[in-house]
Amino acid sequence: MAYTDRVKQILSWYPSDNPGTLANLARLLNTGTLAGTGKLVILPVDQGFEHGPARSFAPNAAGYDPDYHIQLAIDSGCNAYAAPLGFLEAVAGKYMGEIPLVLKLNNSDTLAKTDFPISAVTSSVRDAVRLGCSAVGYTIYPGSGARNQMYEDLREIIAEAKDYGLPTIVWAYARGNMSKQGETGIDVISYAAQISAQLGAHIIKVKPPQDFLEQAEAKKVYEQYKIPTATMADRIRDVVKSAFNGKRIVIFSGGESKKTEDLLEEIRQIAAGGGFGSIMGRNAFQRPHAESVKLLKDVMAIFKSAP
Amino acid sequence: MAYTDRVKQILSWYPSDNPGTLANLARLLNTGTLAGTGKLVILPVDQGFEHGPARSFAPNAAGYDPDYHIQLAIDSGCNAYAAPLGFLEAVAGKYMGEIPLVLKLNNSDTLAKTDFPISAVTSSVRDAVRLGCSAVGYTIYPGSGARNQMYEDLREIIAEAKDYGLPTIVWAYARGNMSKQGETGIDVISYAAQISAQLGAHIIKVKPPQDFLEQAEAKKVYEQYKIPTATMADRIRDVVKSAFNGKRIVIFSGGESKKTEDLLEEIRQIAAGGGFGSIMGRNAFQRPHAESVKLLKDVMAIFKSAP
Amino acid sequence: MAYTDRVKQILSWYPSDNPGTLANLARLLNTGTLAGTGKLVILPVDQGFEHGPARSFAPNAAGYDPDYHIQLAIDSGCNAYAAPLGFLEAVAGKYMGEIPLVLKLNNSDTLAKTDFPISAVTSSVRDAVRLGCSAVGYTIYPGSGARNQMYEDLREIIAEAKDYGLPTIVWAYARGNMSKQGETGIDVISYAAQISAQLGAHIIKVKPPQDFLEQAEAKKVYEQYKIPTATMADRIRDVVKSAFNGKRIVIFSGGESKKTEDLLEEIRQIAAGGGFGSIMGRNAFQRPHAESVKLLKDVMAIFKSAP
């Protein structure tokens, strides 16, 4: 498809990337219901690894099957489908490009406890290339004592991915050296978005921020300069601004399963605050099939009508 | 041999693998008494390393000799013979392909105590290639604080093995951050199977699960969705479902030596629950030769007549 | 431009470097208002990463935007603009050589706490080459228990950078095994400058030293040989002498935001003591645009009129 002005504008924010990487970034932006709008809704299914199979798939047992999710992403018009190695191995050679794939290169599970929060690197950029993916994903835990290893692994992944023409999506979940509430504090989420952008992320995925300030030094500044944080839209705006004044794509996760109306209200706020989209897993695939397709379409409709 | 429909179906679950890897996977499925059925019985002999020579071979002293085991695997019609480097070095150049070999790439022993449970990597994919093996094996301990190192080593092994056309069998034994009973709890075993599948295992080997739930969050879900776990067949079904809805081959270990009838009853349950087969070491080679051949044939007969 | 005698003299202090590295060093010295004087003023913007976006950019919200800073560096006639990967990715392909770029290869943040002070390596020499940079920057923390890893990483970076014709700027901030006051003690800062020079730094960046002696053994010597440390100019002189008797370029940071007159007085002392220039971030970009351009020009004027 011919690139829309908005897609061209977004691509202009990545002036140092090679054509291959920009082409794949464009592929994500030009797929599905939201194609050309500059908005994205991605279906991620890594919960089997992260939380275990029963907790993830028992609510809608069709989800035990790897074929189910990619089909759901296609049926509902998502921009892309993201999953760990095994789930993509099981479908990539069958669907061969029907929808852009994102290989999540690292994963954690709830069985083990490591010294510091850090996921295991469970696949490689070469795997993503071999499986025909359009992007790779990597999770960092800003605040973790294992920060250096994560950032250094990510640096190598981004560099290698660029060489192969693949953009990188960074999942940034703050945890470690902070309070539980601080993990979603607005200062922390905005800082995590900034770090991700500085590390070279093309797309940044964070949790919706709460009206809480974790770091004393940051609190002073938010108060002194009266940065609004009362509504979710306010906070989304701060996060997007913290990602290079909106020149990096920031999308937001849905988190635990919620009631549909609560979820849609959150999406409206994200859209109002200038969020670029959503990455929604459990809220989608744990619902019965028709219901989840409808929900995803409703979410897309909100983003489509956003300014 | 011409591939049966069942073998073709199983191979179709690995659509992203190269022909070399699929050919070796087919070789495992098309060897021995169970050839073409989609079922597998593998003889593994790593106990000399894992438990020491006397504990492993004194009950049937013929087993001190590396030639004994491969011959036992051939005589009894196993699909494959699996062992550490030394045992395979001692026979590979002599039997040269008479039966598919699986090189177990890592091993632990009972003399040392490491900070976290983690086996030593004792041979390489290149060794497997050089020795003419049809697959490699690697043991992970989900729940160990050394999780990241194991998963990352495994990731590299799977990738390298695929490059050489070799599928990977993952031995998944949960241990570390959990209760002793939890190591074989149904939620933990199913989670271990899921992790192995997500890491890219072609074949997954776990212990038969017990009717126990280790993780509080998982327990809630098993109860809420009434997932049956009362019989071994029920639990096997949950494990197989957790391995990509049955689209990954899951086989079960025999564990410590048991009375023949108990063992065969367990095999019947495994077969009834949809297990793809058994990997049986001590229960086989610690019996006198004729007795172990008969036992293995009885086990194969059960799997052969399973639906 | 034709090289001035002063620039030729400075280049003569690096007789073992290849022409590519010397050419880029000359490029830094021959750009901007101070071109040819042997003095440098560099604009560094890594505070978004190091302190968080709100603390860095809220005072002058234009600074959230990566385009703002490089333009500020150009407008004010700086010798170079230094930043982490993300900020340079966002502008390098757009400004393409309008001003020399310095890629800061490692960064820390205030969210995490590592065992010893050590920044994460967040980009590579190859990135600097790809982005058309004229130098790379690397931060060491002399005094940290992670000294060996930092010095060894730096050794490899300097060697690789030289191979590509890039000089290295070392940010040397003492911390770790010393008192808080000792971090800017004159003996410590001079020692840090010496270490940086011995490690092969082409340009060394330290904080302005204070009239305090941290190490007992050093204190004895400063007193015995009556090394003057009373004025800032005295101390700057000691630091410059400690960097190979002035044969390595030493520049000084501005630190936290200050009142303009205090800042200019400090610059006068730095210039009087033989400092080669300043690297000034927050004091520049946190002021309104016109004010920061003026400040930078005033600073340059001081260095220009220094002997």
Added chain:
Amino acid sequence: MAYTDRVKQILSWYPSDNPGTLANLARLLNTGTLAGTGKLVILPVDQGFEHGPARSFAPNAAGYDPDYHIQLAIDSGCNAYAAPLGFLEAVAGKYMGEIPLVLKLNNSDTLAKTDFPISAVTSSVRDAVRLGCSAVGYTIYPGSGARNQMYEDLREIIAEAKDYGLPTIVWAYARGNMSKQGETGIDVISYAAQISAQLGAHIIKVKPPQDFLEQAEAKKVYEQYKIPTATMADRIRDVVKSAFNGKRIVIFSGGESKKTEDLLEEIRQIAAGGGFGSIMGRNAFQRPHAESVKLLKDVMAIFKSAP
């Protein structure tokens, strides 16, 4: 020389090795007084490194000189001479193949104390190739918490050595997670021999085992199956059996200096139990020259007349 039937038989136990490796193994077996018998006596001189120069060489000061030992090995008709890098550098280019050399790749000393027992890797397979060696040696400490690093280093060494046609001799000294007495317990020594064989050792070197059982689980089995351990010959037999039913060459160390008759009696037991030979350092070179030559010849005579 034409290979004897015994040498041919021994070589047949290594069917997977390449011709280069087998040729060097044959070179060890076909050198010196015991050539062709399938028995080996090796002179190892690493005590200067392991215990210090005075403790090693003061009793016979000629031993400070590296030329002394290789000449002693030649004069007494040993199969090979084994030493660390420095000692071999000092003679290899002078004796150029007069006797097979074994480069000991790792060494410990008594000055330092590491977290877990583990030798430093002090030379490489490439060094062995460059020096014209016929084999490499590597020490493992089964029972050490650093097991994984040692086994993984050894795995790489064996693989690389094979590529260059060099067999590997493993020195297996149990220590770490066990009682002092357990270090030479028969169950532990046999287990150490099994591990070495499984790791791919061509020749295994252990201490003469004592009549003590360290591991409770092993003790049960030794008792249940009435494995004889009363005499040294009994125990040697168990160790040799534990090394692939005698299909791996196992040789025994002499340990600390002893009275000649005690030493020869021990050798008789080793020979009676089916041991393949001895590796004798201090008992040889700390005696006056003529005496040590005579002792080594007496030892060889015992092995020569063994069945």
Added chain:
Amino acid sequence: MAYTDRVKQILSWYPSDNPGTLANLARLLNTGTLAGTGKLVILPVDQGFEHGPARSFAPNAAGYDPDYHIQLAIDSGCNAYAAPLGFLEAVAGKYMGEIPLVLKLNNSDTLAKTDFPISAVTSSVRDAVRLGCSAVGYTIYPGSGARNQMYEDLREIIAEAKDYGLPTIVWAYARGNMSKQGETGIDVISYAAQISAQLGAHIIKVKPPQDFLEQAEAKKVYEQYKIPTATMADRIRDVVKSAFNGKRIVIFSGGESKKTEDLLEEIRQIAAGGGFGSIMGRNAFQRPHAESVKLLKDVMAIFKSAP
């Protein structure tokens, strides 16, 4: 120059080295006042890094300048000049072979405290080659819990240096798992010399040993065999004997600044005991220029007239 018999004899002790390495070793032996005598006096200037600039250079402020030291080494007729990377970078391209250079590859400083004594590797063999050096230097701390890392780094350095035709000088300072006095105990120094030789050092640098025995086991042997340790000459003799019976070059450091006569008396003892020379830093460059040239010439005269 034509090689003297003594130089030929010394070179004969390194029969396994390639011609390039021997040629550089000869270059060290055939330079300066002591050319052809088999004795060496080397000027090392790493104290700016190791102790800080003021403590090193304030006593003779000319020493802040890197040009000063190489000129001092030339003026006084030293065999070689040794320094860390930075100091050599500053002069190598200017003096281009006027005197053999030794690049010290690792260095420590007094600002930081690492877990175990271990220097940082601050330059590489490739740097030495690029700078036209005739040898590399590396410091080990026998007795340190970081022994394995140091010995393994050194192993790689020696191997790589040989490939480029460069001999290696090992600085061996015992410290860590021993008493303060033990660091210069005669048994410890002799052990450190033995370890260095076994690791493959071409030249070994230790401190002058004291009449103290640290290790109980060694003490027994020194007493039993009546090894004389009363005079410095006695002890030097023991150290030289412990370095392969005098077949490795051992030189001795001067340590802290001393009165001239004390220093010369120590040198006489070193020469009388068969020491191959001195490596003298602070005692030389901290004196006024003429005085230090005279001192170095006096030292050389002592070695020249030694047997």
